[in-house]
Amino acid sequence: MFFAPNEIKEEITGQSLIYTPKRVLVSKEFTFDAAHHLFRYEGKCKSLHGHTYRLQIAVSGLLDERGMVYDFGDLKAIYKQHLEPQLDHRYLNESLPYMNTTAENMVYWIYKTVEAHLPAKDGLRMERVRLYETPSSYAEFRREWDLE
Numbered sequence: 001m002f003f004a005p006n007e008i009k010e011e012i013t014g015q016s017l018i019y020t021p022k023r024v025l026v027s028k029e030f031t032f033d034a035a036h037h038l039f040r041y042e043g044k045c046k047s048l049h050g051h052t053y054r055l056q057i058a059v060s061g062l063l064d065e066r067g068m069v070y071d072f073g074d075l076k077a078i079y080k081q082h083l084e085p086q087l088d089h090r091y092l093n094e095s096l097p098y099m100n101t102t103a104e105n106m107v108y109w110i111y112k113t114v115e116a117h118l119p120a121k122d123g124l125r126m127e128r129v130r131l132y133e134t135p136s137s138y139a140e141f142r143r144e145w146d147l148e
Contacts, residue, residue, distance in 0.1 A: 017063075017065065017066055017067040018063045018065075018067050019063075019067065020063065021062070021063075022062075023060050023061065023062060023123070024060060024061070024062075024063065024069050025058050025059070025060040025069075025127055026058065026059060026060070026069045026070055026072065026075075027056055027057065027058035027059075028056070028057055028072050028075045028076060028079070029054065029055065029056045029057075030054075030055045030056075030057070030076075030079050030083075030084075031052060031053065031054050031055070032052075032053050032055065032084065032087045032088035032089070033050060033051070033052050033053070033088065033089055034050060034051065034053060034087055034088065034089065034090050034091070034092050035048060035049065035050040035090075035091050035092065036048075036049070036050075036051075036091065036092035036093050036101040037049065037093060037101075038100055038101065038102060039100045040100070051133050051134070053087070053131060053132060053133060054131075054132035054135075054138075055079075055083075055110065055129070055130070055131050055132075056128075056129065056130040056131075056132075057075060057078075057079065057110070057114055057129055058126075058127040058128045058129070058130075059075065059114075059118065059124060059125065059126055059127055060124075060125060060127045061121065061122075061123040061124040061125065062122070062123040064121075069124070070118075070121070070124060078114055078117045078118070079114075081117075082113055082114070082117050083110060083113060083114070092106070096109060097109065102139070103131050103133045103137075103138065103139035104139045106131055106139070107129050107130070107131045107139040107140060107141045108141050110129045110131065110141075111126060111128075111129040111141045111146070114126060114129065125143060126143055126146075127142065127143050128140060128141065128142045128143065129141050
């Protein structure tokens with residue numbers, strides 16, 4: 001049933017805001033530009049080069065009193081404060097912890113960084129990070145692989 005804003009007489013509260021008792025995944029996507037080179041690699045990527053990366057961060061949880069798992073703005077704040085300063089318009093070989101800056105290494109570092117900054121909210125957990133180096137090539141790290 002649709003109500004026009006002027007027809008809503010009272011605020012909806014409590015359990016009426018929660019439709020599903022099941023876990024739900026929410027994801028936010030970011031882009032950043034960065035340069036890097038690879039060690040122990042004999043292809044083109046051993047030389048300094050850059051990418052426009054596409055990053056997807058996914059968390060899951062049970063709905064809170066608002067009917068939300070986690071605010072997209074809060075996920076963006078974690079990216080802006082803890083990831084973007086090390087990633088966007090940076091030379092990754094210098095700005096990240098010592099590693100070969102492959103998408104595979106970077107995706108794990110991103111996963112652990114976001115996980116460390118998620119609030120200890122009942123049921124909220126990291127699920128996956130996907131990092132695209134090109135429109136058709138990505139690396140992914142998932143929660144279940146961290147439990148192995």
